[in-house]
Amino acid sequence: MKQRTAFWLSLFLCVAGSFLAIMPVSAEAASSPAGTAKTAVIVPIKGDIEPSLAAFIRRESRNALAQGAQYLIYEIDTFGGRVDTALQISSFIGSIKDATTVAWVRSGPDSLGVSWSAGALIALSCSAIYMAPGTSIGAAAPVTIGPDGQPQPTGEKTVSAVRAQMAALAERNKHPVALALAMVDEDLEVWEIETARGKQIATLEEVEQLERDAANDVRRVRLISPEGKLLSLTAGEAVTYGLARGLAADTDELAALLDPSIETVLEQSPGIADSIVSFLTSGAVQSVLILVGLVMLFLEINTPGFGIPGVVAIITFAVVFGSNFLLGTVDSFEMILFLIGVVLLAVEIFILPGFGITGISGIVLIGLSLVFSMQDFAIPEFSWQWELLGRNVLVVVTGIILGIAGIAALALAGTRIRLFDRLVLKTQIQGTAGGPDPDNPVEGARAPAPEEPLPDYGALLGKTGVAVSVLRPAGKAEIEGTVYVVETNGAYVESGSPVRVVRVRGNRIIVEKGA
Numbered sequence: 001m002k003q004r005t006a007f008w009l010s011l012f013l014c015v016a017g018s019f020l021a022i023m024p025v026s027a028e029a030a031s032s033p034a035g036t037a038k039t040a041v042i043v044p045i046k047g048d049i050e051p052s053l054a055a056f057i058r059r060e061s062r063n064a065l066a067q068g069a070q071y072l073i074y075e076i077d078t079f080g081g082r083v084d085t086a087l088q089i090s091s092f093i094g095s096i097k098d099a100t101t102v103a104w105v106r107s108g109p110d111s112l113g114v115s116w117s118a119g120a121l122i123a124l125s126c127s128a129i130y131m132a133p134g135t136s137i138g139a140a141a142p143v144t145i146g147p148d149g150q151p152q153p154t155g156e157k158t159v160s161a162v163r164a165q166m167a168a169l170a171e172r173n174k175h176p177v178a179l180a181l182a183m184v185d186e187d188l189e190v191w192e193i194e195t196a197r198g199k200q201i202a203t204l205e206e207v208e209q210l211e212r213d214a215a216n217d218v219r220r221v222r223l224i225s226p227e228g229k230l231l232s233l234t235a236g237e238a239v240t241y242g243l244a245r246g247l248a249a250d251t252d253e254l255a256a257l258l259d260p261s262i263e264t265v266l267e268q269s270p271g272i273a274d275s276i277v278s279f280l281t282s283g284a285v286q287s288v289l290i291l292v293g294l295v296m297l298f299l300e301i302n303t304p305g306f307g308i309p310g311v312v313a314i315i316t317f318a319v320v321f322g323s324n325f326l327l328g329t330v331d332s333f334e335m336i337l338f339l340i341g342v343v344l345l346a347v348e349i350f351i352l353p354g355f356g357i358t359g360i361s362g363i364v365l366i367g368l369s370l371v372f373s374m375q376d377f378a379i380p381e382f383s384w385q386w387e388l389l390g391r392n393v394l395v396v397v398t399g400i401i402l403g404i405a406g407i408a409a410l411a412l413a414g415t416r417i418r419l420f421d422r423l424v425l426k427t428q429i430q431g432t433a434g435g436p437d438p439d440n441p442v443e444g445a446r447a448p449a450p451e452e453p454l455p456d457y458g459a460l461l462g463k464t465g466v467a468v469s470v471l472r473p474a475g476k477a478e479i480e481g482t483v484y485v486v487e488t489n490g491a492y493v494e495s496g497s498p499v500r501v502v503r504v505r506g507n508r509i510i511v512e513k514g515a
Contacts, residue, residue, distance in 0.1 A: 039263070116139045191222070204227075461501055
């Protein structure tokens, strides 16, 4: 019992330590060294937009700012990815005040040369956009995966939210708002027009409003994005329409366009640690970790002492929460839910008999904490959030079901696995507590030796005698000159008191205090 308590205490301390680790701490910002030479740091945004990529971007950007970089160049090369992660990245980039943020759509032998979907959203969050010749940007409408496995448009609520965010980013960074809107909303028609103030980009609604105003001389120059199509622009078109500030084929050209005083351009890249975090936070691996954690928890509970299964269970759940904490999706709420679930399970195992509402509540809270640790919202509002919630629930439920199946398999196959010899009673019980059972002989068992017949105490029924020892309730009594081992029905009888035999059961003589 003490060693099992030590296991639960270790698990509690491990999770409590993780809880303390995520509490906010204060730190002094590093100041950049004075000097005229400037530094630019390139942070790549390549591949699918996933939470592990967001963690990498935050870390490398903060390191660059701490080292005094004046320019943060985000090299974008992606077809898109998760909407929630793209919003997180764009919000983080938009919050940077101590450096100029630049989006660069790069071209090269190892790149795709595109900034589509979520990539376009991230590009608009930067102060300036530059593109290499032969690249493209746009097509930022959010999509979801349908029942047939094919992408399909999301609901109007999600489109409206992303459209508003794209417009806000474009307006803040002085990018053409109409172009940003046309990348999200295929119902918009965007024109290049010419007025007395020169050429400008406007939606059809804005153009018609200007044409209705007699004071404006409006000439439609070119239809940029027709209704029914999402807008995508080549590098040349992006420069022509004012979305991109220039063309840069390599880092030297980009540095010259940004600021001639830039002397150092540092390029960052994801390391092994980032690959490990991306691997650990994938859906399949998370399900396997939950499976292993539950099975090890079962083995620890059913083995004496505190051993390797308990250590593995602690490490497994620490990896689940720790990897998601690095992605910024684990907060105090998830840790509190997990701790309460663990406490309820401990109460069910060590205090309450059976397995009832307390244990079930503990499992439910642990499951909820695992689901919430994979997302940064509690109640979904948009269709992509419902999709993400469904994916997370599927991962957790799959892990729990596989864990239960693994536990059942171990319970059935435990007698044939040497590793679980301590869990299974292999010795066959032969006979009864009173000796071998003659009615159910066991094959191969040695025949019992003949025994003397038990004495027949039936003749003592109704006889009286005297207790020769204290009966509490068993003791000795003298009946008709012979001392017998007797017992009462629970009553206390002092030595020397008269007793009477009221019942005989085999070799048991039950007496009561006589008159």
